[in-house]
Amino acid sequence: MELILEWLGMTESAALLSLSAPGWGANLLRGLANSLQIALGAFGMGLVIGLFGAYGKLYGGPILRDLLAIYTTVIRAVPELVLILILYYVGTDLINKASGLLGYGRVEISGVVAGIWVLGIVQGAYATEILRGAIQAVPPGQIEAARAYGMPTLMTMRRVTIPAMMAFATPGLANLWLIATKDTALLAVVGFNELTLETKQAASSTRAYFTFFLAAGGLYLMVTLCSGAVFSRIEKWARRGQPSLKEAST
Amino acid sequence: MSSIKSLMQPHRIVLMALFAAFVLWCALSLRWDWIPKYAPLALEGLWTTIWILVVTTVLGFFLAIPLGLAQAIGPWYLSAPARVFCTVIRGTPLLLQIWLLYYGLGSLFPQFPWIRSSELWPYLRQAWPYAVLALTLSYAGYEGEVMRGAFSGVAKGQLEAAKSFGMPRVTMFRRIWLPQAIRNVLPTLGGETILQLKATPLVATITVVEIYAVSSRVRSDTFIVYEPLLLLALAYMVIAGLIGLAFKRFENQVPGRR
Numbered sequence: 022m023e024l025i026l027e028w029l030g031m032t033e034s035a036a037l038l039s040l041s042a043p044g045w046g047a048n049l050l051r052g053l054a055n056s057l058q059i060a061l062g063a064f065g066m067g068l069v070i071g072l073f074g075a076y077g078k079l080y081g082g083p084i085l086r087d088l089l090a091i092y093t094t095v096i097r098a099v100p101e102l103v104l105i106l107i108l109y110y111v112g113t114d115l116i117n118k119a120s121g122l123l124g125y126g127r128v129e130i131s132g133v134v135a136g137i138w139v140l141g142i143v144q145g146a147y148a149t150e151i152l153r154g155a156i157q158a159v160p161p162g163q164i165e166a167a168r169a170y171g172m173p174t175l176m177t178m179r180r181v182t183i184p185a186m187m188a189f190a191t192p193g194l195a196n197l198w199l200i201a202t203k204d205t206a207l208l209a210v211v212g213f214n215e216l217t218l219e220t221k222q223a224a225s226s227t228r229a230y231f232t233f234f235l236a237a238g239g240l241y242l243m244v245t246l247c248s249g250a251v252f253s254r255i256e257k258w259a260r261r262g263q264p265s266l267k268e269a270s271t
Numbered sequence: 272m273s274s275i276k277s278l279m280q281p282h283r284i285v286l287m288a289l290f291a292a293f294v295l296w297c298a299l300s301l302r303w304d305w306i307p308k309y310a311p312l313a314l315e316g317l318w319t320t321i322w323i324l325v326v327t328t329v330l331g332f333f334l335a336i337p338l339g340l341a342q343a344i345g346p347w348y349l350s351a352p353a354r355v356f357c358t359v360i361r362g363t364p365l366l367l368q369i370w371l372l373y374y375g376l377g378s379l380f381p382q383f384p385w386i387r388s389s390e391l392w393p394y395l396r397q398a399w400p401y402a403v404l405a406l407t408l409s410y411a412g413y414e415g416e417v418m419r420g421a422f423s424g425v426a427k428g429q430l431e432a433a434k435s436f437g438m439p440r441v442t443m444f445r446r447i448w449l450p451q452a453i454r455n456v457l458p459t460l461g462g463e464t465i466l467q468l469k470a471t472p473l474v475a476t477i478t479v480v481e482i483y484a485v486s487s488r489v490r491s492d493t494f495i496v497y498e499p500l501l502l503l504a505l506a507y508m509v510i511a512g513l514i515g516l517a518f519k520r521f522e523n524q525v526p527g528r529r
Contacts, residue, residue, distance in 0.1 A: 084282045098511040099504045100469035103483065107500050199362075206364030210476060217367050221374075230378050234371035238363045245362035 034232040037223075045223040045233065052219030053240050056205040059136040059215065064201045066141030068194075071148025076178075078153050089149065096146035102207050108139040109211055132213040140204055147197050155190035156182060187259035195252035202244055216240060301498050309489050316482035317506065320471050323481065324510075327403055328467055331410025332460075336449070338411060339418025353415060360412025366473050368409060373401040373477040402474035410467050417459050421452035454525045461518030465511050482506060 038046045074093070077085045096104065113130055120128045163185055167177040209218035216237055224233040277283075341353040360368070380386050380395055394400055425448055433443040453460075472483035486499040 083280070084286070087283065087286055095504075095508065098465070098508045100472045100483070100507055102472045103500060103504055103507065107497075107504065110496050110500075203364040206366040207473075209366065217364060217370070220367070221370060224374065228378065230371070230375040234367060234375055238359070238367055238371065241364060241367065242359060242362045245358075 034229070037227055037229055037232055038236055045227070048219045048223055049216065049233075049237060049240065052214060052216035052237075053244075055133065055213075056202065056215040056217075057244070059133060059140065059205045059208065060198070060201040062133070062137035063140035063144050063204075064198055066137060067144025067148045067197065067201070070141065070145025071152045074145060074149030075152035075156055078149065079156060093146045093149050096143055097150075101143055101204055102210060104143055105139050105207055105211060108142060109135055112138055132208070136205065136208045136213055136215075140201060140208075143204070144197060144201055147200070148194070151193035151197060152186070152190055155186040155193070158189040159185045188256070188263060191252060191256040191259050195248070195256070198248055198252070199245060202241070202248070297501065301501075302495055303498060305489055305493050305495060305498075309485065312480075312488075313482060313485050316480055316485035319479065319481040320468075320483075321510070323399075323403060323406065323471055323474065323479070324464075324468055327406035327410055328464055330403075330407045331467075332414055334407065334411035335414030335418050338415030339420075339422050339452075342415065342419040343422040357412050357415045360409055361416065365405070365409050365470055366476065369402065369405040369473055369477060372405045373398065376401065398474075398478045402477060402479045406467065406470060406474065409470065410463070413463055413466075414460075417456050417463065418452065421456040422448065424455050425451045457518060457522050457525070461515060461522075464514050464518070468507065468510055468514065 036044060038044055038049070074089055078089050081089070112135060116130060117127055120126070159182060163181055164177060167181045172180070205215050206217040208215055209221070212218070220233045220237040224230045227233070278287075338353045338357065341349040342357070345353065377395075386392060386395070429447055429451065430443065433447045438446070471481060475481060475484035475487065478484075483503060486503040489499040490496060
């Protein structure tokens, strides 16, 4: 192993990236864990918002529909970085005011919670559109049949709509998950210690910019490729029992 | 006419009244006295945002055409690198790419004396070439994937007809294949251009002074938090709306799609 590294002329980089004390590998991995935690939380929150948003857009009253249209349009037109700043300040302001009213002092908000809340709202707008399209792609007869048997709304959602729309929603949701992992990098700008900021700190204190940025790029790429494999399995599972696209087209 | 009629429903009138009240409240009770002082800087920033957006989308699109073509019909030694390039660009955050180019290349170049003495050096010491390079590569990576689908989506008969009339390959590409491929993906291109607009504030992190950087500066100079951010969001929404309208006009020019 060491011989190979020396032959490649990468001993120095390997020492910088090593997991033990003089190396910065542990910092990078901690950053990656933070990033993944936020991405998972934001993606989950986005799914919940998206499900309610999609139902609101499809079956809600006119006012709810207009409000949701404004929400999805505004969020998708404004850069994520600007939204992160606005939501971050609004969120901390609101919580501090609430705690002030209740008689507690200033509250310190952890970076993870703030990141999840901010990215979750952004993801929710995209998830709303994806899930709305997926629900519309379900043959309406299936949902009508469930209703005709007197199934309550929630049970229809759980047993009919969600399983039937999974196949249509998975590609869009896979994209959204990739956006979530990459958007966590933006939290570096507000000073949250996720992978990109850890990388920059490591790089600027050792002056080995290429080593660290390429290593971080490799980590992100690994996450992307792994989730690609996972999502293609999920899609296969969600499509079980449906005729495959190739057969249908020929 | 139908759009005005649909706006005149009672609940929409109430919503619009509420929105107007919100705007009025913003105008009256928030602080806007910093605007005259920072207006020239903001206009300069707006101009920087727009030229970066235009230059990177145009350059990126020209890079995307060979990338898409290589993936659609190229032999393996062209298609494999193109696919790897698109995967890497799409699989890593843009912020990381920008920082890699700016800090990485920026720390590498001064080590070579012939670069320092070359005529390009005054430009390489500034931040904007790295910003333009990073955004161009990113747009090319995303667009290369789109153009691959677009090139393989053009009907075979069109190309066969061109070939049977004895059209040379370059003419066929220029007159038949490329225009139809672009027409097919115009809506996607519009969406991607808006995404590119939303990526431009990232270059503020490497000291390019565009409109986002101006708003951060107002925030740190005057400690006014919400007003510059709200105005900034409004500016981006207006630009995004204009891009959307422009692409809708292009789409309407395509015959047989109304």
